[in-house]
Amino acid sequence: MVAKRQELLSYDCDGLTLERHCPPLAVLPETTDQVASVLRVCHKRGVPFVARGSGTGLSGGALVDQAALLVVTSRMRKVLEIDLENHRVTVQPGVINSWVTRAVAGEGFYYAPDPSSQVICSIGGNVAENSGGVHCLKYGVTSNHVLGLEVVLPDGTVTRLGNGLAEAAELDLRGAFIGSEGTLGIATAITLRLLRAPECVNVVLADFVTMAAAGEAVRSVTAAGLLPAGMEIMDNVTINAVDDFFGYDEYPRDAAAVLLIELDGQAAEVQASAERAETLCREAGARGLRRAEDPAECALLWKGRKSAFSAVGKITPTYYVQDGVVPRSSLPKVLSAIERLSQDHGLPVANVFHAGDGNLHPLILYSASDPDAEKKVKDLGAAILKECLSVGGSISGEHGIGADKRCYLDWMFTPDDLATMSLLRRAFDPQGRANPEKVFPTPRTCGESVRRKLLLKQENENLSSSVSLF
Numbered sequence: 001m002v003a004k005r006q007e008l009l010s011y012d013c014d015g016l017t018l019e020r021h022c023p024p025l026a027v028l029p030e031t032t033d034q035v036a037s038v039l040r041v042c043h044k045r046g047v048p049f050v051a052r053g054s055g056t057g058l059s060g061g062a063l064v065d066q067a068a069l070l071v072v073t074s075r076m077r078k079v080l081e082i083d084l085e086n087h088r089v090t091v092q093p094g095v096i097n098s099w100v101t102r103a104v105a106g107e108g109f110y111y112a113p114d115p116s117s118q119v120i121c122s123i124g125g126n127v128a129e130n131s132g133g134v135h136c137l138k139y140g141v142t143s144n145h146v147l148g149l150e151v152v153l154p155d156g157t158v159t160r161l162g163n164g165l166a167e168a169a170e171l172d173l174r175g176a177f178i179g180s181e182g183t184l185g186i187a188t189a190i191t192l193r194l195l196r197a198p199e200c201v202n203v204v205l206a207d208f209v210t211m212a213a214a215g216e217a218v219r220s221v222t223a224a225g226l227l228p229a230g231m232e233i234m235d236n237v238t239i240n241a242v243d244d245f246f247g248y249d250e251y252p253r254d255a256a257a258v259l260l261i262e263l264d265g266q267a268a269e270v271q272a273s274a275e276r277a278e279t280l281c282r283e284a285g286a287r288g289l290r291r292a293e294d295p296a297e298c299a300l301l302w303k304g305r306k307s308a309f310s311a312v313g314k315i316t317p318t319y320y321v322q323d324g325v326v327p328r329s330s331l332p333k334v335l336s337a338i339e340r341l342s343q344d345h346g347l348p349v350a351n352v353f354h355a356g357d358g359n360l361h362p363l364i365l366y367s368a369s370d371p372d373a374e375k376k377v378k379d380l381g382a383a384i385l386k387e388c389l390s391v392g393g394s395i396s397g398e399h400g401i402g403a404d405k406r407c408y409l410d411w412m413f414t415p416d417d418l419a420t421m422s423l424l425r426r427a428f429d430p431q432g433r434a435n436p437e438k439v440f441p442t443p444r445t446c447g448e449s450v451r452r453k454l455l456l457k458q459e460n461e462n463l464s465s466s467v468s469l470f
């Protein structure tokens, strides 16, 4: 099915609303065969294409900023096979993340990776971004839960990556595809690992009068050898946004930070771990402690955290979500730096983040009516990423590079690193038609710096040697 002209407007951006471009044409296939036919036509005519799931990505990955066909998977929403005996499920890419757990919860199973967008984002998007979530501290990100993929390559070839078993006999190309942000082809079926739902879950809520004390609590919980299922922090701006959003006072409004720690497993172990976590929080300076033991109360404590982005959307017309990673031990230092940068740049920042993973999500609040907003926001976002890199961190934790950070990739990687990644990409997509110009810096998108010229030169050299290899 082809989208009508006015429908194309709904695809003019993803969750990164700073950049908007209406795609010239969009198709909504329902089967793998249809995706393969579309990509074969694109191949014959040299047409670039961009895959799109639910469009919740936060780095402009599904943005069509050139003449390219948008391939939307939102009609590929079938659960293809549930195989509880082998703890796995196979779904089409447009299936929404939370539907996977819903399909198997009655049998005592669940799908662990749980982005906060889990009620709207697609499994195909999760695979392309290698998405994380609250429970990824203990259970790992999407790549730890994908057993197999059916993929349509840019020339229309349908291939399988991974055999659906825990161990692979072949070259394991799943790792290359997961997190490739649509630059290697389109995933059309995904086999996921299911986990048994834990016997018992407790959530501890600790509040602190300084962010540094909350950071110290995170450090000491991990140093003590506890492995919570999730460990998340919200700052004062976010706490108040969430309390206002729901019209409740679940989180203490005057706290500088609240820390949520989820412990799961067998009842006795959870009880002991929760007590230990509470002691460690108290020693780190927690002012108040609360523990949720029944599922409804646990869900209530998580509800605010999971809705934090939406809640912040109520206090500001627009915001930009940054995504950087720092070693856990550097959390207090980097959070103070973000506070200073926020003041220097004159833009408020709300902080909500996966503290256990050191994965920060500063939300930069701005008004779109300010004509300089885009530049100011981008400058502050970039300054925050430089701060992350200065302590040995990363420019992306889970939201990907997409269009947003493609010009920063060479802050982290050498020309040789980039050329190696590019070489792999070309093996899947020799003409560079799958999500063109995303992830990698190009002269059109990032300007002709000497360094990039060097990079292109290197890429060309590698490309000509790869031609003789294949």
Ligand SMILES: Cc1cc2nc3c(=O)[nH]c(=O)nc-3n(C[C@H](O)[C@H](O)[C@H](O)COP(=O)(O)OP(=O)(O)OC[C@H]3O[C@@H](n4cnc5c(N)ncnc54)[C@H](O)[C@@H]3O)c2cc1C
Binding pocket: 014, 015, 050, 051, 052, 053, 054, 055, 056, 057, 058, 060, 061, 062, 073, 093, 114, 115, 116, 117, 120, 121, 122, 123, 124, 125, 126, 127, 128, 129, 130, 131, 132, 133, 134, 181, 182, 183, 185, 186, 187, 188, 309, 310, 398, 399, 402, 435
């Ligand atoms: C409120 C909110 C909270 C969020 N919380 C989290 C979080 O906790 N953790 C997290 O990791 N992310 C989070 N995100 C970001 C986002 O939800 C994830 O990146 C998600 O995986 C994107 O899925 P999607 O279906 O919306 O993908 P899209 O935005 O449609 O696409 C994302 C990328 O995937 C590619 N793609 C899509 N489908 C396919 C496919 N079938 N084959 C190949 N490539 C494909 C696209 O080309 C694009 O590059 C959040 C976003 C929002 C708006």
